[in-house]
Amino acid sequence: MEGKRGNLFIFSGPSGVGKGTLRKKLFELVPDLCYSVSVTTRKPRKEELEGHDYFFIDEETFRDYIKANKFAEWAKVHGDYKGTLVSTIDKALAEDHDMVLEIDVQGAMQIRERYPEGIFIFIVPPSWDELENRLRGRKTEKEDDLKKRLEDARTEMEQAKYYDYMVVNNQLEKAVEELKAIIVSERCRIKKQDKTIMRLFNCSN
């Protein structure tokens, strides 16, 4: 019998929608989820830990990895490279762990190419106004960057149809409950229940 494989959950959606906050809350409720740690060429901030927040590597190594096709997805953002290693995902799934990728819409498109069996969850703001408010609230954005992000968000929304689920991040508690429900229900799928079926049939003689 083939070994059981973990689920790959992809959390994506426009920038500013609150993916990170939702993901952290969800991990408190479902602690056996694995988080996919990304690789980056930017310098670590002081609170960041190697292997926990990111794997920090230099640009030359990153480009070697690209050539060697080691990335499930990668992008250059604000001058820094960032990506997810195939090995990070494959190891978790092979060990029957459920893994969560928190990723932008472009990255999710790349992941879909390599992992079409992934469970793709699109996280959306309750309204455009609210998204704008949230991006302004960060106060780290210049006005031009903010406009660019809002324009990108509109294009990204058109990708929604390629996803499996949509969660509206209106009330945090409700959105987290919906994400948890998706995790729990995907674990109940017949194709994930080989062990239960085998056990019940083995008891039948």
Add this chain to the structure above:
Amino acid sequence: MEGKRGNLFIFSGPSGVGKGTLRKKLFELVPDLCYSVSVTTRKPRKEELEGHDYFFIDEETFRDYIKANKFAEWAKVHGDYKGTLVSTIDKALAEDHDMVLEIDVQGAMQIRERYPEGIFIFIVPPSWDELENRLRGRKTEKEDDLKKRLEDARTEMEQAKYYDYMVVNNQLEKAVEELKAIIVSERCRIKKQDKTIMRLFNCSN
């Protein structure tokens, strides 16, 4: 734009597995679910209400309904006819209500023919021994009937692969939580989110 349609959830599984208890607990947690009331030719018990527990009709009318193709599923059980009207299901779905059918495995097979878009949930006992204990615990079964039910259960288990989800009724709370998660996550499916998508796009100009 086409109107939104409710989801049809089919709870099925071997006799004695606890479908009814689970369904009642679930309805306390998700009160906006509709329960599909069956039609039967047996006489009402004293606590049973017309239109709430069953629609009670005579055998001649039942047979007329069969000829007129009015049933989504029907069967003759212990000398009495029992069935689900197509109109009961279609009305609920057209009004955008989510409906739950609690039904035996044979009935679920008939429902799948007519409603392939239904969400089929197979409820299983934690073990064969436990199923036997539960059936014996009812004390309403003769030994021969009980043996027959256990044999049927083994055949019915082979149907599991045609279902979407499997829920093991080991701990009641956990099984109900899984059923609820399936309801909540199915409501988050992209194809059920037309209104959300439309609203967000309408706000974009």
